[in-house]
Amino acid sequence: MTRFFSNYTAHVIKIDLEKCVGCKKCYNTCHVDVIRWDEKSKRPFPKYPEECATCNWCEIVCPVKCIEVIPRNPWRMPEPYPKEEYPLSYVEK
Numbered sequence: 163m164t165r166f167f168s169n170y171t172a173h174v175i176k177i178d179l180e181k182c183v184g185c186k187k188c189y190n191t192c193h194v195d196v197i198r199w200d201e202k203s204k205r206p207f208p209k210y211p212e213e214c215a216t217c218n219w220c221e222i223v224c225p226v227k228c229i230e231v232i233p234r235n236p237w238r239m240p241e242p243y244p245k246e247e248y249p250l251s252y253v254e255k
C-alpha cells in the first residue's frame with residue numbers, strides 16, 4: 163500500500179510501505195530529520211513534511227525506489243487522505 167504523508171500545506175512524501183525493505187537508508191540520510199523511524203513497524207515515516215528540503219536524497223539512496231518526494235505546489239494540493247490510514251506513530255506524535 164502506498165501512503166501519502168503531508169499536512170496539506172507541505173511537500174508530499176509518498177512511501178510504498180509494501181515495497182520498502184526496511185533498510186533505514188532514507189532515515190539515515192535525511193539531514194533535516196524529516197524521515198523518522200517507526201520501531202514498531204520497522205518502517206520510515208515523515209514527521210514534518212513541511213520542513214523537507216526537497217533534496218531528494220531519500221529517493222536516491224532507497225534501494226527499491228519506494229519513496230517519492232513531491233514538492234509543494236500551491237496550485238495542486240494533494241487530496242485529503244484519511245487520518246486513520248497514517249501509521250500510528252505519525253498520528254500520536
Ligand code: SF4
Pocket residue numbers: 175191192193194195196197213214215216217218219220221231
Ligand atoms: S527530500 Fe531530503 S529533506 Fe526531504 S525527506 Fe528526503 S532526505 Fe529528507
Ligand code: SF4
Pocket residue numbers: 177181182183184185186187188189205206223224225226227228229
Ligand atoms: S530507503 Fe527505501 S527501502 Fe530503505 S527503509 Fe527507506 S523507504 Fe524503505
